[in-house]
Amino acid sequence: MKTLRFVMVFAFASFLVGCVSSRKHEDLKTSRMNLQNDYDQLRKESKSLEEENADMKEELTLLKASNKELKDDLGLSRERYDALDKAQRDLIDRYERMLKTTEEVSSAAAGEKAELVNRLSQQQIELDKKTSELRTLERSLSDKEKELSRKDQELEMERRKLETDKQDLQAKIASLESNVGSLEGDLEKREARVKELEAAINAQEQRMGALRSRLNSALIGFASEDLSLRQEGGRLYVSLSQNLLFKSGSKTINSGGKDALKKLAGVLSGTKDVDIIVEGHTDSDGDDKPNWDLSVMRATSVVEVLTQNGVPSTRVIASGRGEHLPVAANTSSDGKAKNRRIEIILSPKLEELYNIIK
DSSP, rough: HHHHHHHHHHHHHHHHHHHHHHHHHTTTTOOOOHHHHHHHHHHHHHHHHHHHHHHHHHHHHHHHHHHHHHHHHHHHHHHHHHHHHHOOOOOOHHHHHHHOOHHHHHHHHHHHHHHHHHHHHHHHHHHHHHHHHHHHHHHHHHHHHHHHHEEEEEEEEHHHHHHHHHHHHHHHHHHHHHHHHHHHHHHHHHHHHHHHHHHHHHHHHHHHHHHHHHHHHTTTTTTTTTEEEEEEEEEEEEEEEEEHBBTOOOOOBOHHHHHHHHHHHHHHOOOEEHHHEEEEEEESOOOOHHHHHHHHHHHHHHHHHHTTTTTOGGGGEEEEESSSOOSOOOTSSSHHHHEEEEEEEEEEEEHHHHHOOO
């Protein structure tokens, strides 16, 4: 019964060790939240293994005590065997003496002798059987002691490994917590920069919206086909037709065009956070080079009027596009008229945004 109990305890301990090793290998792949749970689970399993080890040591103590009792029983049996053997020899001696004395006594004693010999033979068989069982038990006990010693070593190795894994898990948890704190700090800084950038963009949009309102108010009275204003991609585009500014093929601005540009300059001269690009455009009639030269000269003429009316020259750029950036097809007179134009592009300064992004 004790042997069966020991085997069951050993099998259960082996199963627990196998489960711990398998679960440990899988748990190392889990996320930060599972690492802490695995660590707690390993502590519980380590405590359970220590309790099982204590039970097995107690079982070994009981087996050793049982072995001692069996050895004591074997000693007593041997003493009884020796006494019985001596008694047998004495009886045989007595029997032989009685046999010599008389045939009748010998005949009467024959049955008693046979019975005694049979009893002694049975006792010898029983003694041999117990001796064999005791030797088998001793071998089994020795094997179990070796197995227990091996299991103790395995449990100690597993305990050390679990302790190492525990330290590794604690180090990983500390590293993860440190990384999380660093990431949270970076995230807060980025969120602050995003908010600052959004505020700057909103402020620029508001300024451009206010500028558009002022331009609309200043340019009231001009025909829509001669002067138009649109907002696109964060920029304002003021488009002035050739009919409003120039005679055909000329770079000289007429009086109506100067009046429009003066009103435009009156708004732009007080706006310091906007870059101004003046682009000249032509239709596709004629050669490319003369058209391009004409577009550049017309843009330059517009810049001269703007700067003469208070717009700082450092904020204005003149650019000629020639026929290469049309807004309509050059296949009709109406399309060509739309392409012959001056576009004044107003762009908010981006230095503030660049400083935030850096």
